[in-house]
Structure formats: structure tokens, C-alpha cells
Amino acid sequence: MQNELMKFLESYAEKKSLFLEKNVFHPHYKPSALIHRSEQIEQVAKMLAPILKLEKPSNIFIYGKTGTGKTASIKDVTDCFAKIAESKKIPIKTIYLNCKLKHVSDTEYRLFAQLAREFGKTMPATGLPTDEVAKVFFEVVENAGQAVILVLDEIDQLTKKTGSEVLYNLTRMNEELTKSFVCLVGISNDLNFVDTLDPRVRSSLSEEELLFPPYNAVQIQDILNERAKLGFLPDAIEAGVVPKCAAYAAREHGDARRALELLRVSGEIAERSNSTKVNTTHVDYAEDKIDRDRVLEAISTQPKQSQAALYSIISTSTNKEAPVFTGTIYEFYKTLCERTELRPLTQRRLSDIISELDMLGIITARVISKGRYGRTREIIVPSTLNTPTIKKLLEEALNL
DNA sequence: GTCAATTCACATGAAAGAGACCACGGTCTAGTG
DNA sequence: CTAGACCGTGGTCTCTTTCATGTGAATTGACGA
Numbered sequence: 232m233q234n235e236l237m238k239f240l241e242s243y244a245e246k247k248s249l250f251l252e253k254n255v256f257h258p259h260y261k262p263s264a265l266i267h268r269s270e271q272i273e274q275v276a277k278m279l280a281p282i283l284k285l286e287k288p289s290n291i292f293i294y295g296k297t298g299t300g301k302t303a304s305i306k307d308v309t310d311c312f313a314k315i316a317e318s319k320k321i322p323i324k325t326i327y328l329n330c331k332l333k334h335v336s337d338t339e340y341r342l343f344a345q346l347a348r349e350f351g352k353t354m355p356a357t358g359l360p361t362d363e364v365a366k367v368f369f370e371v372v373e374n375a376g377q378a379v380i381l382v383l384d385e386i387d388q389l390t391k392k393t394g395s396e397v398l399y400n401l402t403r404m405n406e407e408l409t410k411s412f413v414c415l416v417g418i419s420n421d422l423n424f425v426d427t428l429d430p431r432v433r434s435s436l437s438e439e440e441l442l443f444p445p446y447n448a449v450q451i452q453d454i455l456n457e458r459a460k461l462g463f464l465p466d467a468i469e470a471g472v473v474p475k476c477a478a479y480a481a482r483e484h485g486d487a488r489r490a491l492e493l494l495r496v497s498g499e500i501a502e503r504s505n506s507t508k509v510n511t512t513h514v515d516y517a518e519d520k521i522d523r524d525r526v527l528e529a530i531s532t533q534p535k536q537s538q539a540a541l542y543s544i545i546s547t548s549t550n551k552e553a554p555v556f557t558g559t560i561y562e563f564y565k566t567l568c569e570r571t572e573l574r575p576l577t578q579r580r581l582s583d584i585i586s587e588l589d590m591l592g593i594i595t596a597r598v599i600s601k602g603r604y605g606r607t608r609e610i611i612v613p614s615t616l617n618t619p620t621i622k623k624l625l626e627e628a629l630n631l
Numbered sequence: 632g633t634c635a636a637t638t639c640a641c642a643t644g645a646a647a648g649a650g651a652c653c654a655c656g657g658t659c660t661a662g663t664g
Numbered sequence: 665c666t667a668g669a670c671c672g673t674g675g676t677c678t679c680t681t682t683c684a685t686g687t688g689a690a691t692t693g694a695c696g697a
Contacts (some may be wrong), residue, residue, distance in 0.1 A: 340676060357676045358653035536679090557641065580680060582642065598642065602690025605640025 255462040256495035290415040295443025298486030330389035386417040402435040445485025451477040
């Protein structure tokens with residue numbers, strides 16, 4: 232055994248990597264030119280163009296599914312503007328914020344605090360009243376006397392947590408600013424997001440709208456080929472690989488990010504299995520592996536209570552495919568808490584946790600009515616889930 | 632047999648609490664000259 | 665006299681609890697044929 236491992240490692244060390252540059256597959260890697268997005272980039276640039284004359288452009292709202300190049304395109308545009316602004320000495324400042332980042336910008340307070348920090352103010356993580364922080368930000372913008380492009384990525388996450396008041400405050404800002412102005416660029420994955428907004432906010436936030444359509448399989452292939460050229464050694468991938476990755480990704484709403492991940496993992500698997508080329512079976516393995524890893528990752532990063540809940544679900548639903556119900560799970564969960572000295576939560580909370588687990592896609596839960604016998608959630612553990620592994624993982628996490 | 636009322640077992644919402652953070656201003660304390 | 669330690673108050677933020685209300689269809693039971 233030891234010997235075999237040694238041999239493997241030796242040959243591994245000798246063998247040349249299939250990769251040339253792995254970074255090009257990273258989701259944040261920025262290629263020199265975005266393909267199949269020039270039209271959108273041009274539109275955004277035109278919409279923002281007035282800012283170069285220090286006139287306030289319309290606020291822009293951009294939406295499209297994940298992995299359709301929204302963020303990359305915007306960054307591309309703002310980079311260009313930054314360059315021009317620098318060379319022509321136009322006072323433009325671009326701020327990019329992802330509203331989903333925990334503990335950075337996922338609440339109104341944190342958003343304003345973070346924005347103020349962008350202007351070099353030191354802001355405490357908590358402790359000040361929210362309107363105070365907002366005021367600090369207003370003042371600092373006003374005094375800076377600059378045109379500000381404020382890009383809020385995943386803006387739907389922000390309003391989902393805090394309500395649309397934040398956006399209302401932001402859109403109203405310009406009325407109070409005299410020496411500066413702020414141009415908002417909102418980016419959302421949720422196509423219906425605008426409809427859920429307060430009408431006041433909606434009209435001012437989406438003065439201009441832009442839809443990023445999903446890539447089709449051919450476009451994804453182009454993107455993959457482009458990156459593969461940079462990332463893999465020449466001839467490292469077989470002919471069918473790229474189309475297959477593209478097909479997988481296109482099937483799932485044209486997510487380029489996912490296609491790239493698939494290609495990278497395929498490469499890693501090929502490398503690990505000591506083959507000299509990436510072939511289509513590697514892609515199949517990769518697809519499978521990504522799914523499983525994602526689930527395991529999601530589970531292990533869950534808080535203890537959610538893990539306990541999931542453990543209860545898996546333990547209760549021993550006979551495969553047979554649904555379990557909230558009540559049963561709660562009973563099991565209570566005894567589990569006794570064993571693990573975990574403070575038992577109320578059923579109300581457990582119910583929420585279960586639906587969170589459903590959102591994560593780990594389990595399938597839907598509300599059904601059993602007529603006379605009440606209404607409950609029917610929970611099914613998907614057969615694709617690797618229950619033994621997960622159970623072991625959870626037992627470890629919960630010290631069972 | 633038909634149909635509305637009933638009933639179950641939770642789901643779902645809203646509000647409020649607990650406890651961990653943190654800033655700020657006032658008071659106390661010990662070290663300094 | 666002053667810097668720093670130490671409070672108390674008031675703020676945010678997350679996770680929960682409490683209380684209240686909602687809900688969909690199997691079941692029941694009254695009613696009529």
C-alpha cells in the first residue's frame with residue numbers, strides 16, 4: 232500500500248501537468264476580451280457615457296441568470312471609464328459592491344459603512360445608528376465632489392433581507408447632493424426582482440434596463456475553447472470534451488461559470504487518473520463530483536442546528552423514497568438533542584430550518600395536506616444523495 | 632349520493648427577546664510632574 | 665493633571681421564541697332522492 236502510494240506520487244511528480252495556467256478557469260478571472268457580450272458592453276457604455284461630461288446618466292438595472300457575464304461586463308466597462316477618467320483628469324469614482332457578501336454589505340448599515348470606507352473613512356462594524364452612517368456617507372460623497380458610479384451586484388439579496396428602504400434612500404441621494412452625483416447600477420440574478428420593488432424605487436432604479444440573455448451551447452463552446460487554449464497544454468483535451476461541457480452547462484440555463492468549472496474539474500480528474508488527455512468520461516465524472524462536493528460542502532458549513540435537523544431527517548427516512556413529515560422529524564430531533572446536549576429549538580424554528588435545507592437543494596420538501604390528518608411538509612431525501620457519507624460526516628460534526 | 636362544515640397538524644407571519652457585538656461619553660483610578 | 669480602565673446607555677445584527685393566524689383536503693354528518 233505504502234509502496235503503491237509512493238509510486239503514484241513519484242510518477243505524479245514526474246508527469247507533466249495537463250494545465251498550463253489554472254487561473255483562467257477561476258470564476259473571477261478576467262479575460263482580455265469578453266466574447267459574445269460586446270453588444271451588452273456597448274450598451275452599458277453608451278448608457279454611462281454622459282458621466283464623462285460630468286452629467287448624471289440614468290440609473291441602470293441589469294438582470295440575467297448566473298454565469299451570463301453580467302459582472303464581468305460591468306467591470307470591463309467601469310475599468311474603461313476609470314482609464315479614460317484618469318487620462319483626462321475627470322473626477323469619476325467607481326465603487327463595486329457585492330451585496331451578498333456576509334458581514335460586508337448585506338444590510339443597510341453595513342452597506343453604507345462599506346461605502347463610506349471606500350472613501351477612506353473608518354467605520355465601526357456596529358454601534359452607530361444607521362441614519363448616522365448614511366449621513367456620513369452622504370457628506371463624504373458631497374465633499375468629494377465626484378461623479379460616482381455605484382455598482383451593486385446581487386442587489387436582490389439586499390432587499391430580500393432588509394427591504395427596499397435602502398434603495399429608496401440611495402436613489403433619493405441625488406436630490407440632496409449638489410457638488411456630486413451618484414449613478415446606480417443594479418445587478419440582479421432574479422429576473423422578477425424589479426416587479427417586487429416599491430414603485431417609487433422601481434421607477435428611479437431602472438431608468439434603463441438591460442437583459443443579459445443566457446449563452447447558448449455554441450457560445451459557451453467558444454468561451455471554453457478560448458480559455459482552454461490559455462489554460463491547457465495544446466492537445467491536452469480530446470475533441471468531444473468542450474462540446475460536452477458546453478452541452479451540460481447550456482442545459483442548465485447557459486451558465487458559463489459552471490461550464491468552466493466543469494472543464495477545470497474534468498482536467499483535474501484526468502490528471503489524477505494519470506491519463507495524458509482529458510476525455511468525455513472525465514467530464515461525466517466531473518459533473519458527478521461537482522454535484523457531490525457542492526452538497527458535502529454545503530452540509531459541512533451549516534450551523535450545528537441545521538446539521539442536527541438534517542441528521543434527523545436522514546435517520547428518520549430509513550426506507551428509501553418514503554416521505555417523512557415534520558412531526559416525526561421533530562420527535563427524533565428532540566431525542567437527538569438530549570443525546571448531544573444541544574439546546575432543542577422549537578418546532579417553529581425547525582420548520583424554517585427544513586425549508587432552508589430544501590432551498591439548498593439538499594432535500595426535497597413540499598407542503599402537502601393530508602386532509603383530515605392535517606397539513607405538513609412532505610420531506611424526501613433524494614436517492615442521488617450519498618446518505619452514508621453524509622451521515623458519517625454529520626455524526627462527526629455532532630460528536631455522536 | 633351530494634355538499635358544506637369540520638378538523639387536523641402543521642405552515643406561515645409578525646413581533647419581540649436574548650445575547651453578541653460595538654461606539655460614545657462620563658467617571659474613576661493610578662501614574663506623572 | 666492626565667491617560668487609560670471601567671462603567672452605563674444606546675445602537676446593530678443574528679438567531680430564536682411567542683403568539684396569532686392561515687390552510688387544503690379527508691372526514692363527517694345533515695340532507696335530499
